[in-house]
Amino acid sequence: MASQPVLKRSETIAESMPDALMQSRYHTKKCFSRFLAPGKRLMKRQHLMDEVDESIQDQNERQKVLGGLLFYILSCTQEAAVIPPFLAFAVRPNPGFWEYVKVNAEDLSVDGISVSEYLQFKEMIFDEKWANNENALEVDFGAMDFSTPRLTLSSSIGNGVNCMSKFMSLKLSGSSEAAKPLLDYLLALNHQGENLMINQTLDTVAKLQEALIVAEVVVSAFPKDTPYQDFQQRLRELGFETGWGDTAERVKETMRLLSESLQAPDPMKVQLLFSRIPNTFNIVIFSPHGYFGQSDVLGLPDTGGQVVYILDQVRALEEELLLKIKHQGLGVKPRILVVTRLISNAGGTKCNQEVEPIFGTKHSHIVRGTIAHALEKTKYEDSDVKWKELMPSINVFDPKFNIASPGADQSVYFPYTEKQKRLTSFHPAIEELLYRNEDNHEHIGYLADRKKPIIFYGKTGYGEKHYGADRVVRIEIQS
DSSP states (O other): OOOOOOOOTTOOHHHHHHHHHHHTHHHHHHHHHHHHTTOSEEEEHHHHHHHHHHHOOOHHHHHHHHTSHHHHHHHTEEEEEEETTEEEEEEEEETTEEEEEEEETTTTEEEEEOHHHHHHHHHHHHOHHHHTOTTOOOEEOSOOOOSOOOOOOGGGTTOHHHHHHHHHHHHHSSSGGGGHHHHHHHHHOEETTEEOSBOTTOOSHHHHHHHHHHHHHHHHTSOTTOBGGGTHHHHHHTTBOSOSOSBHHHHHHHHHHHHHHHHSOOHHHHHHHHHHSOOOOEEEEEOOSSOOOSSSOTTSTTOSHHHHHHHHHHHHHHHHHHHHHHHTTOOOOOEEEEEEEOOSSOTTSSTTOSEEEOTTOSSEEEEEEOOSSOOOTTTSTTGGGGOTTEEOOOOTTSTTTTOOOOOSOTTTSOOTTOGGGSOGGGHHHHHHHHHOSSOOSSOSOOOOOTTSOEEEOSSTTHHHHHHOTTSOEEEOOOO
């Protein structure tokens, strides 16, 4: 059996598609005719495959097409926007790699297009006036294009920290000029106009290195737990500003990390140094899913664990930020905003309230705005077309995709080994719910065999596969 055709490494979809279309011009025109027949529409991959099967009745001819490059391209297509006589294809040949092409079905000409052009073409299916509005709001969620390296292998997605640490270590090696970008970065650090870490006095790498040696001697004269304020003025005279630490010990550690990174860069030390640099004070979390509220919302449409998780994450993030800022010796108040949907008919919840403080935090709020629809493509297949202002330019090969957030509330979620944190006072009530042989308003039925492990999950067959059907009790949670 012939192997599935694939693109050459040097070829793009736009470069290879003309030849693919000409390999079987007759059947290509026939397939495209079926694609165009219903008029404007958005087609998913399975729709494309079904139309190919319907348009080629002869089995031998179908096998030829299925074995060709065109079928490979169509099988990599996630969706196609149809506006006769044109078809625009969103093709994903490999994880993290996207290409967009527009084909004229009449003469089979092919043009490569940008993601913005594809989105505009797609929007014309649903709202041509909006798509052609030059003043339409466009929000780009992509990162600023800094001159940082990009990962290239799909298997390396998510390993940005290791990549950047090694890259920066290599860049810092060599002459003092190699460290000039790091110096410029430190000089640019500020909060609301106030310099952090260093000021313009230390405008060369050599000056910075000399000042670090003197500063370490100064700080070493103080006891480890001496507050930064006690020697702040002396360090400022040397060109240093706040942000190094809150005690003499921490200031000395951070300065030594910078000195060592300038003299003999090591990936681990560079990574630790950047974890201490004060550069994050404000965070925006975008969560348009469901009724985002803090009470009386669970069980409402599209509302469940996502809301609980985000709220727990915000509390943990604020706690993490406050701790880091304290250790940096700063008095900055961090701010976290959760941007979500404003729902006029809130059904007794606070989802119609534009701004709401988040319980258990000091500086975090929910900010609600008018958003057309929850963006959950697995449930609402074409929900993204409602987001006329969204430009999905997130690049998964960006090295920023690697840092795990602090996560949920550590007082609630913790390793099973930390038995002292368990809420043992609830054990009698839980046993009552599970094992008592009497129905009441809280539960129906009971578990007769206490020896079987209890697994809470929603995917049928998982427990039976790993433990055996006769060894588990399966409980499905209904929301």
